[in-house]
Amino acid sequence: MHIAVAGNIGAGKTTLTRLLSKHYGWTPHYEDVDDNPYLSDFYDDMQRWSFNLQVYFLNSRFSQILEIRQSGKTVIQDRTIYEDAYIFAPNLHSMGLMSTRDFDNYFSLFDLMSKLVQPPDLLIYLRATVPKLVQQIQQRGRKYENTIRLDYLKRLNERYEAWINGYEFGKMLIVDIDNINFNENQEHLSSVIDKIDAQLHGLF
Numbered sequence: 001m002h003i004a005v006a007g008n009i010g011a012g013k014t015t016l017t018r019l020l021s022k023h024y025g026w027t028p029h030y031e032d033v034d035d036n037p038y039l040s041d042f043y044d045d046m047q048r049w050s051f052n053l054q055v056y057f058l059n060s061r062f063s064q065i066l067e068i069r070q071s072g073k074t075v076i077q078d079r080t081i082y083e084d085a086y087i088f089a090p091n092l093h094s095m096g097l098m099s100t101r102d103f104d105n106y107f108s109l110f111d112l113m114s115k116l117v118q119p120p121d122l123l124i125y126l127r128a129t130v131p132k133l134v135q136q137i138q139q140r141g142r143k144y145e146n147t148i149r150l151d152y153l154k155r156l157n158e159r160y161e162a163w164i165n166g167y168e169f170g171k172m173l174i175v176d177i178d179n180i181n182f183n184e185n186q187e188h189l190s191s192v193i194d195k196i197d198a199q200l201h202g203l204f
Contacts, residue, residue, distance in 0.1 A: 001074040007126030010137035017078040051102040085110040087159040119169035
């Protein structure tokens with residue numbers, strides 16, 4: 001089985017992936033952030049590095065999905081292949097940070113890859129307002145994230161909502177994280193787990 005956690009920068013995807021993998025005994029697949037050779041450069045100069053970064057993520061996530069399906073294990077994945085294509089790349093294009101030529105090239109590559117993979121059995125979407133995202137980004141203290149602009153996060157949030165509203169690939173669970181802290185509050189985590197159980201086992 002393939003479970004995926006989706007959400008904006010700072011929504012808590014990696015944290016929830018870690019907690020759920022521990023609870024269920026699922027194999028975690030994390031987003032390649034620390035070893036990503038483009039991320040720091042991208043935040044310094046988005047226009048120069050946007051295409052390179054998106055192709056890197058596309059390649060990384062495509063490889064992950066093939067690995068997940070071949071493993072025969074239940075895997076929980078931090079971010080999906082769809083988020084780059086439907087949220088991050090079009091956002092960069094609309095902000096003038098990726099050329100139309102590069103975006104069309106990127107999207108045709110995604111379109112080809114998406115035909116070769118299956119969507120997750122369950123998508124968990126972490127919904128958060130921009131102030132909550134900023135708070136959590138500041139708390140984790142990644143140096144290269146200090147320059148993320150508020151309008152960038154706001155635009156991403158709008159695209160996430162549009163994508164989620166039209167999501168038809170399979171089961172989906174939306175978790176509003178503004179008023180919960182599943183990392184430090186066991187009751188909050190248990191509530192999320194109960195909802196996941198209901199989705200996976202069809203109790204409701």
